[in-house]
Every structure is written in structure tokens, then in C-alpha cells.
Amino acid sequence: MKARITLATFFCAVVAAILLAGEVAGVKMPDTLTVEGKTLKLNGMGLRKKLMFKVYVAGLYVETPTKAPEAIISSEQTKRMQLHVLRSLRASQVTEAIEEGFEKNSKAQMGALSDRLKKFSGMFADVVEGDQILMTYVPGKGTSVSVKGTEKGTVEGKDFSDALFSVWLGPKPVQEDLKKALLGG
Numbered sequence: 001m002k003a004r005i006t007l008a009t010f011f012c013a014v015v016a017a018i019l020l021a022g023e024v025a026g027v028k029m030p031d032t033l034t035v036e037g038k039t040l041k042l043n044g045m046g047l048r049k050k051l052m053f054k055v056y057v058a059g060l061y062v063e064t065p066t067k068a069p070e071a072i073i074s075s076e077q078t079k080r081m082q083l084h085v086l087r088s089l090r091a092s093q094v095t096e097a098i099e100e101g102f103e104k105n106s107k108a109q110m111g112a113l114s115d116r117l118k119k120f121s122g123m124f125a126d127v128v129e130g131d132q133i134l135m136t137y138v139p140g141k142g143t144s145v146s147v148k149g150t151e152k153g154t155v156e157g158k159d160f161s162d163a164l165f166s167v168w169l170g171p172k173p174v175q176e177d178l179k180k181a182l183l184g185g
Helices: 002-020 069-074 091-121 158-169 176-182
Strands: 022-024 027-029 032-035 038-050 053-062 079-085 132-138 142-147 150-155
Touching: 022 038, 027 038, 027 053, 027 079, 038 079, 038 176, 053 158, 053 176, 069 158, 079 158, 091 150, 091 158, 132 158, 142 158, 158 176
Parallel strands: none
Antiparallel strands: 022 027, 032 038, 038 053, 053 079, 079 132, 132 142, 142 150
């Protein structure tokens, strides 16, 4: 009997480790990473699909994990959206999708955000399968963008970060099941 319990305990531990490890659609992401001296934890990750195509795997990293989207959006903590690209995309495809998310979730603030959104959109480059896009908010500094391992710049303002993270976590997210996955669901 004791051997069965031990084997069952071992099996549960292995399954838990697999479930806790960040892997979606063959893409692995670490459970934690460090940004500006802060340890960020993988809040959740999911697959972005458009029609029948796999577009990217997104991982959301935060200092304080939660299933509450409003808490993540409005929090004054370091956070990162990490996109692992699964197909070739032109820079314009990436920026059009983000701009659409801004319009859907932050329409009332677009006047104040438009110049910074234009700057942000100019930071993107064409990407291919395997490339990564990192968008990282650091309180007091702003939202930095890295594409294919190259820092592209920083956009100032907490309001900009709130609008950006709303693209995935807001009331009208880019994809509802992706939002749920990013929230650990």
C-alpha cells in the first residue's frame, strides 16, 4: 500500500511540474525571470490564433501573480508581455493588431496616447518563426520594446502601459481564450 501511495505521490508531482512549467504549442518559457532586479513570475501563457493559423505564444510575467485582469493592468509593478512568434509577420501586421487593441480598449484615451502609440509602432520590425518580442513596463521608466533581442526604445507613461496590457487583458481582448490563459486559467 505504501508503495502505491509513494508512486501516486511521485506521479502527481511529475504532472504538477509539467503543468507548472511554461509550455504551449511546443514553446517553453521560464517560470521566472529577472527584470531591473525584480523577480517576475509567469502568470500564464497561451496561444494567439487568427483564423486557423498559429500566430504567437504569449507569456505574461508579473511580480505578483493574479487572475484579476484589472489588478495586473492597473498595478504599479514591473511586468512583461513576451511573444514567441510562430509565423512570419510584417511589422505592420504586428502594429495594426496592437493599434486595434488600443482602439477597442482605450478609445477614450486615444487623444493622449496617439503620439506615443505612433512612436511605439515605429519600434517594430518584420519577424519570423522563433523570433521574440518583449514589451516590458518598469515603474518610473515606461514601456520598453525589444524585438529579436534588440532594444528598440521606451515609451513613457503608466497610462500607455495600461492601454498596452489592455490589448490582451482588457474588456475587449485580442482573443478571449488567450486572455483566460494569460490569467492562469
